[in-house]
Amino acid sequence: MSTREAEEAGRPQGYPQRGDPGGAKPHPAPTPTSQPYWDGLAQGELRVQRCDACGSWVHYPRHRCPVCLSDRLTWHPVAPDGTVYTFTVARRPTAPPFADEVPQVIAVVELDVGVRMTTTLVGIDPADVRVGMRVTGVFDPGGDGPALLRFRPS
Amino acid sequence: MAQGLRGDAVVAGFVERRAERRFTGTPRLGLEQWADLAADVLADAGIAPHEVDGLCCGGDPGESSMFVPATIAEYCGWKLSFAERVDLGGASPVGMVWRAAAAIELGACEVVVCAASMQPRPAPPRPQPVDARVSFGASSNAWGSPQAEFDIPYGNLGQNCGYAMYAERYHDQFGWDERSRAKIVADQRVSACANPDAVWFGHPVTVDDVLASPMIADPLHMLEIVMPCNGGAALVVTTAERARHLRHRPVAITGFGEYLTHKTPTYAPDLTTTPVGPAAKRAFAMAGITPADVDMVELYDCYSITVMLSIEDSGFCGKGEGMAFVRDHDLSYRGDFPCNTHGGQLGFGQAGLAGGMSQVVEAVRQVQGRAGDRQLARHDIAYVSGTGGIMSEQAALVLRGL
Numbered sequence: 001m002s003t004r005e006a007e008e009a010g011r012p013q014g015y016p017q018r019g020d021p022g023g024a025k026p027h028p029a030p031t032p033t034s035q036p037y038w039d040g041l042a043q044g045e046l047r048v049q050r051c052d053a054c055g056s057w058v059h060y061p062r063h064r065c066p067v068c069l070s071d072r073l074t075w076h077p078v079a080p081d082g083t084v085y086t087f088t089v090a091r092r093p094t095a096p097p098f099a100d101e102v103p104q105v106i107a108v109v110e111l112d113v114g115v116r117m118t119t120t121l122v123g124i125d126p127a128d129v130r131v132g133m134r135v136t137g138v139f140d141p142g143g144d145g146p147a148l149l150r151f152r153p154s
Numbered sequence: 155m156a157q158g159l160r161g162d163a164v165v166a167g168f169v170e171r172r173a174e175r176r177f178t179g180t181p182r183l184g185l186e187q188w189a190d191l192a193a194d195v196l197a198d199a200g201i202a203p204h205e206v207d208g209l210c211c212g213g214d215p216g217e218s219s220m221f222v223p224a225t226i227a228e229y230c231g232w233k234l235s236f237a238e239r240v241d242l243g244g245a246s247p248v249g250m251v252w253r254a255a256a257a258i259e260l261g262a263c264e265v266v267v268c269a270a271s272m273q274p275r276p277a278p279p280r281p282q283p284v285d286a287r288v289s290f291g292a293s294s295n296a297w298g299s300p301q302a303e304f305d306i307p308y309g310n311l312g313q314n315c316g317y318a319m320y321a322e323r324y325h326d327q328f329g330w331d332e333r334s335r336a337k338i339v340a341d342q343r344v345s346a347c348a349n350p351d352a353v354w355f356g357h358p359v360t361v362d363d364v365l366a367s368p369m370i371a372d373p374l375h376m377l378e379i380v381m382p383c384n385g386g387a388a389l390v391v392t393t394a395e396r397a398r399h400l401r402h403r404p405v406a407i408t409g410f411g412e413y414l415t416h417k418t419p420t421y422a423p424d425l426t427t428t429p430v431g432p433a434a435k436r437a438f439a440m441a442g443i444t445p446a447d448v449d450m451v452e453l454y455d456c457y458s459i460t461v462m463l464s465i466e467d468s469g470f471c472g473k474g475e476g477m478a479f480v481r482d483h484d485l486s487y488r489g490d491f492p493c494n495t496h497g498g499q500l501g502f503g504q505a506g507l508a509g510g511m512s513q514v515v516e517a518v519r520q521v522q523g524r525a526g527d528r529q530l531a532r533h534d535i536a537y538v539s540g541t542g543g544i545m546s547e548q549a550a551l552v553l554r555g556l
Contacts, residue, residue: 026295028303060304060421086326086425088318089372090309095290098309106308106315108420118310118420126372131326148307 025097027145034061036075041147044139046080048115049073059115080137080149082111089126105129109151123152158440163255164404164556166397167199168515170387173353173503177274177384184215185229187271187386192230195388200401201265208236208266210254212246212507216275236263243292243542244454245412246270247387247511248549252410254391264393271386272506292543293418305418313456314379316419316544318371321459323425325373328474332373334481335458336364338493339377339500341485342455346497348487348528353383353503364458378458378500385505387515394556403522409441409552416546430539430548431467437537438469441552445469448552449532450520451491452513454541455498464539465493468550487528495520495528510540514551521555 030038037060040047049058053070064071087107093099094106105121107129121129122138135151142148169191182190188211196203209232211222218225223237236257240246247270254266287296293311295302305311321335343359346352359377367376397404411433416422438444445468453464462476470491471479483491496502496516499509517536519525525533538551 026290026302026306028307029297031298031303034303060300086319086323086419088315088322088374089369090315091369091371092314094309094312094315094371101309104309106310106319108319116420118305118308118418120308131323145307150308 023097023099025143025145027142028148030146033063037061038146040077041139041149045077046137046149047075048078048111048113050076057113057115059111059117078111078113080111080151081154082109082135082151084108084121084129084131084133084135085110085116086131087121087129089129107151109135117149120150121152122150159252159255159407159409160259161406161408161554162394163258163391164394164397164406165251165518165553166201166390166392166400166404167195167402168387168389168518169194169198170351170512170515171273171385171505171508172351173383173385173505175353175381175383175503179273181274181276183275184217184271185226187273188215188226188269189230191269191271191386191388192267195267195269195390198401199390199392201390201392203230205265206230206232206267207234208254208257208263209234210238210240210250210266210268212240212242212250212270215271234263236266242412242414242540242547242549244456244507244510245540245542245547245549246507247514248410248538248540248551249412251389251391251407251514251551252412252549255407255410258391258393264396266391267388268391268511269386269388270507270511272508273384273386301418305420310418310420313544314371314374317457317459318374319419320425320463320545321373321457324459324463327426329477331477331481332365333361334477335378335462336361336375337480338455338458338461338485339364341489342494342498342501344486344488345495345528346501349496349502352497352501353381354497354501374457374459380456380499380504380509383503383505385503385508387508387511389511389514389518402524404556405518405521406554406556407551408554409437409439409443410550411436411440412549414547417543418546419544422546426463427473428463428467428545428548430464430541430550433548433550434468434537434539437550437552441554443535443552445537448535448537449492450495450517450530450536451493452495452517452536452538453493453498454510454513454539454548455494455500456504456509456541458500460541460545461493461498463545464541468537468539487530492530495525495530513538513540517551517553521553
């Protein structure tokens, strides 16, 4: 029995180890459908799809509209402004690669066009975060992965 | 004619392993654990193994990720006319039971074993490869998975932060009474202390203890979060006709509902109106009863907030009234609103999918009058909920003793 297996022997099975134990950050890997989104972030532009058939704004990027299943989705640049729909402060890392970000303010931001996105809040004391507060996008170059969109108070 | 179940399918027996943080038994392969549970649940009901003609499983037993029902059938020597692998996370056991009942009422089969196990397997000779689809737990990090691309890179993964975001939004909308959330945990712990199989047996907690435990993901404290443990459970579902001659009181499945809307809370239609609402409404209507008619509720409780939202959305009180409802009622087995009379998963422990099965098992145990020191005086009708993912898929059952 290896050391790791010995460690695991008494622990509940089936709860997988969380991520790379080496701690490398998991980066997004674009797909053909989502590539314009990531290209936009790299250029400091937030792009969101809109359905030409029913007018719905769509995020995350899709091949078909989740309201009417039309495939007539068009990219539009939108202002990275919105409100905090909800959030939490992770006092323990949600996975080992995020240990350096604790306490990490993980949030759902509702953009002014109406779609919601996962992000983290930066430039704010976790104690000051409130549901409904106005936030604006911060383009994070992303280090060795694609650029990410974080938010700070407006 | 009313649609839905007639109530002609019943749970005839159950088996449940003691919840253990540190496993004390002999490690077995997943298939072996399944066969052990099947043998024990059939013995409990008084049904011969060769009479099994259906099975419902969930997840995978560890040795196979495809063709799981056929693998189990082959291993147990069964010839099946109904086989189902339910993929609803923690809601799977509730999903298994109503699917079994529906198949039986349709005449597809007569004896269905439903089981879920999570106990250590023997150490494999070689380390097993890491699968990106499960390397972040329930959040898929496989290429093309929306979570891998839009959620995991921000640390939004696993369960804790998702349920915490439900709780934050809930309290922002309806008021900040954290003590009511903690009271759910404390009341359920009273019941766990009457259940020798519970992982927290012998360890009562107070509201203050819960609020003094470490903050894990605001606003959720450690004691509001379920304890992963080892265990397993199984149920056998058959016809009321056959069950009349078996060992225990038949427990009819009279109503069910199921509802799914999202996987990640970011994309939920509304974080404070959860899928169990439509599931419960369907289940109660099918059973021809209202929430006021039930003798007990067994509500999936991976977190305190799950119970709060399930009490409201299942219709036991109005929206936003859950905090006052919990303050005004005793949720323990001794109380006026018996909720999770085995301690809930928060008190009993969560052994993977067997955690969600513990709620169904406890309802059957109570209705059959087999709950020992925590037996309820009135125990004819039970409401059970199941929750998968991050309140993304929920299911409901109404059970009635015949």
